[in-house]
Amino acid sequence: MNLLAIDASTEACSVAILKDDQVFSDFELCPQSHSVVLLPMVDKLLVKAGAKLTDFDALVYGRGPGSFTGVRIGIGVAQGLAFAADLPTIGISTMQAMAQQAYEQEGKDTVSVAIDARMAEVYCSNWQVNEQGLMALVGEERVLPPEQFAQSLEQGEYKYGAGTGWQAYEEAFQPICANLEKISVMYPNAQYMLALAKQEFITGKALPAEQAQPVYVRDTVSWKKLPGRE
Numbered sequence: 314m315n316l317l318a319i320d321a322s323t324e325a326c327s328v329a330i331l332k333d334d335q336v337f338s339d340f341e342l343c344p345q346s347h348s349v350v351l352l353p354m355v356d357k358l359l360v361k362a363g364a365k366l367t368d369f370d371a372l373v374y375g376r377g378p379g380s381f382t383g384v385r386i387g388i389g390v391a392q393g394l395a396f397a398a399d400l401p402t403i404g405i406s407t408m409q410a411m412a413q414q415a416y417e418q419e420g421k422d423t424v425s426v427a428i429d430a431r432m433a434e435v436y437c438s439n440w441q442v443n444e445q446g447l448m449a450l451v452g453e454e455r456v457l458p459p460e461q462f463a464q465s466l467e468q469g470e471y472k473y474g475a476g477t478g479w480q481a482y483e484e485a486f487q488p489i490c491a492n493l494e495k496i497s498v499m500y501p502n503a504q505y506m507l508a509l510a511k512q513e514f515i516t517g518k519a520l521p522a523e524q525a526q527p528v529y530v531r532d533t534v535s536w537k538k539l540p541g542r543e
Contacts, residue, residue, distance in 0.1 A: 314331065314370050314511055314514060315330075315331060315332045315333070315364070315368050315369045315370050316330070316331040316369060316370060316371055316372075316373050316403075316507055316510055316511065316514070317329075317330050317355075317359075317364075317366070317369045317371075317372055317373065317394070318330075318331075318372075318373035318374070318375075318405075318503040318504070318506045318507055318510060319351065319354075319355065319372075319373070319374055319375070319387055319390060319391055319503055320374065320375030320387055320407065320410070320501050320502070320503045320506065321347040321351055321375070321383045321384070321386045321387035321390070322375045322376075322377050322378070322379030322380060322383045322384045322387055322407045322501060323379045323380060323383060323407065323428065323477070323500045323501060324342055324343070324344040324380075324383075324477075324500060325340060325341065325342050325343070325500035325501070325502070326340075326341050326343050326346075326347050326350050326351050326354060327339065327340040327341070327354075327500075327501070327502045327503040327504065328351070328354045328355050328358045328503055329358075329502075329503040329504040329506065329507055330358055330359070330362045330364060331507045331511070332362050332363075332364050332368065332369075335362070336504060336507065337358050337361050337362040338358070338502070338503065338504040339354050339357065339358050340502050340503075340504070341354065342500070347382075347383050347386045347387070348386055351386065351387070351390050352390060355390070355394070366394060366397060366398035366400070367398050369398065369400055370400070370401075370514060371400055371401050371402065371403050371510065371514050371519045372391050372394055372395040372398075372400045372401070372402050372403070372522070373391075373402070373403045373404075373405060373503070373506050373507070373510040374387050374388055374390075374391035374402060374403070374404055374405070374525060375387055375404075375405060375406075375407045375410065375501055375503065375506065376388070376404030376405060376406060376407070376525075376526065376527055376528045377406075377407055377527045377528045377529055377530065378406075378407060378408065378428065378430070378436040378454065378456070378528060378529055378530040378531070379407050379428060379436070379501070381529060384527045384529065385527065388404075388525050388526075388527055391522075391525060392522045392523070392525050395522035395525070396522050400522070401519035401520060401521060401522070402519065402520055402521070402522050402524070402525045403510045403513045403514060403518065403519050403520070404520075404525060404526065404528070405506040405509050405510055405513070406438075406450075406454065406528065407428070407501040408426040408428065408436065408437075408438045408440070408454060408476070408501075409438075409440065409448055409450065409509060410501040410502065410503070410505045410506045410509065411424075411426050411428075411475040411476055411498050411500070411501050411502075411505070412424040412426055412438075412440035412448040412475060413447065413448045413505040413506075413508065413509060414475070414498045414501075414502055414504075414505040415473060415475045415497075415498045416442050416446075416448055417505060418497065418498065419473070419497060419498075421473040422441060422442040423439070423440070423441050423442075423470050423473065424439070424440045424441075424448065424473050424474075424475055425437070425438070425439050425440075425462075425466060425473065425474055425475070426438050426439075426440065426474075426475045426476045426478075427459065427462060427474060427475075427476045427477075427478030427479055427482075427486070428476045428477055428478050429476075429477040429478045429481040429482075430456050430478070430530075430531060433458060433459075433482075434456050434457060434458055434459070434531070435456070435457060435458075435459050435462055435476075435478035435481075435482065436454065436455075436456050436476075436478070436530050436531070437454075437455055437456070437457055437462045437478065438450060438451075438452070438453070438454040438455065439451040439452055439466075439469070445512060446508075447508060447509055447512055448509075454528070454530050455530065456530050456531040458485075459478060459481075459482035459485035459486060460485045463485050463486050463488070463489050466489050467488075467489050474486070474496055475496060475498035475499075476496075476498070476499065476500075477499055477500070479496055480496070
């Protein structure tokens, strides 16, 4: 199975290719430059892998949660590439990708992900590895004040953290995060979407490009109204 994965949902951009059982990947921390960086990253990695779009079985994208703008950019690029090569698409949770990386890199089989969602909140979720070696969601993906997420973890086993939320709200998480000083997985990386997407493809969950959808978790953003404005 050959897969091309892209993600632009946070401050980082990443691209990964699975081709003939070989993995090629690129990752760059580039806040506010996603629209400039992403397509050249794709082109560079295609050349490195000796691949063209029509070689792939599906186009994989980070569906969120994360930056609203970044998620839209990533999905827009994914749809454009998928339409060009008549490929189906597979959306992968950015938080699941981070949990998968913590499992593959650090050997952690239970992971709590907290991404800074601004507005004094975090996108948060808990994950546990399954028999296929893939991270499975326990409960649901939510957006919460960090203190509330921390409270929900106090009695549980999910003590290993991934994501920017742990440091952004360090005071709230300090009492319960056993590895606060050594979090290694800060951003989603498309490389760790590949194994997850492969399973989705096998189980028939790939969708036509026009059905690629973001998952924001937070559906609305509250803006302070200016005086005299409705």
